Amino acid sequence: xxxxxxxxxxxxxxxxxxxxxxxxxxxxxxxxxxxxxxxxxxxxxxxxxxxxxxxxxxxxxxxxxxxxxxxxxxxxxxxxxxxxxxxxxxxxxxxxxxxxxxxxxxxxxxx
Amino acid sequence: xxxxxxxxxxxxxxxxxxxxxxxxxxxxxxxxxxxxxxxxxxxxxxxxxxxxxxxxxxxxxxxxxxxxxxxxxxxxxxxxxxxxxxxxxxxxxxxxxxxxxxxxxxxxxxxxxxxxxxxxxxx
Numbered sequence: 001x002x003x004x005x006x007x008x009x010x011x012x013x014x015x016x017x018x019x020x021x022x023x024x025x026x027x028x029x030x031x032x033x034x035x036x037x038x039x040x041x042x043x044x045x046x047x048x049x050x051x052x053x054x055x056x057x058x059x060x061x062x063x064x065x066x067x068x069x070x071x072x073x074x075x076x077x078x079x080x081x082x083x084x085x086x087x088x089x090x091x092x093x094x095x096x097x098x099x100x101x102x103x104x105x106x107x108x109x110x111x
Numbered sequence: 112x113x114x115x116x117x118x119x120x121x122x123x124x125x126x127x128x129x130x131x132x133x134x135x136x137x138x139x140x141x142x143x144x145x146x147x148x149x150x151x152x153x154x155x156x157x158x159x160x161x162x163x164x165x166x167x168x169x170x171x172x173x174x175x176x177x178x179x180x181x182x183x184x185x186x187x188x189x190x191x192x193x194x195x196x197x198x199x200x201x202x203x204x205x206x207x208x209x210x211x212x213x214x215x216x217x218x219x220x221x222x223x224x225x226x227x228x229x230x231x232x233x234x
Contacts, residue, residue: 051220100158
């Protein structure tokens with residue numbers, strides 16, 4: 001059971017907008033700690049997609065955006081493309097555990 | 112090119128030990144906090160632990176699942192390397208282990224990942 005809760009799967013058609021939620025608690029997202037998002041393709045290392053709630057590293061398309069409110073955060077992907085099909089993970093810091101924590105991951109399927 | 116390259120993975124029996132290494136290149140290694148993240152087969156990501164930089168006394172933190180069994184260290188002098196000493200290994204430690212760099216020290220966002228090295232704990 002992950003400290004941060006994500007839906008196991010989401011799906012959308014090409015061109016659509018999808019969102020992936022990440023629900024935490026008062027000891028992580030609710031305490032104001034940053035949320036970060038990663039994209040992982042099969043058999044490859046994850047890649048940082050969003051950091052500090054809503055910032056994109058250089059090279060990440062602006063189709064990807066992040067937001068956070070209270071104990072929840074979301075990753076939005078607009079103009080969905082086939083190459084976006086991957087696993088997505090949220091991450092934050094948890095003060096009760098005194099360490100970094102990940103969500104369980106969400107598999108995005110492009111229909 | 113900014114890069115992290117892990118080595119040292121392999122097959123080990125339960126109760127055994129293994130040392131992973133991670134060679135960093137093309138960035139100022141000594142400035143950054145460095146972490147290990149693992150991923151069991153077919154599972155999600157787990158933070159194993161971190162080591163802070165010299166400015167923060169090289170202090171370490173560990174996940175409860177590995178505390179008192181794993182030790183993270185670093186060599187900022189010549190080798191620009193990160194290490195993970197794994198002792199008293201359990202079957203549940205089987206995973207791909209990634210060496211990662213914190214983009215900003217203390218903020219946890221991992222902007223550079225190694226390719227990963229597989230550790231299999233099995234009799």
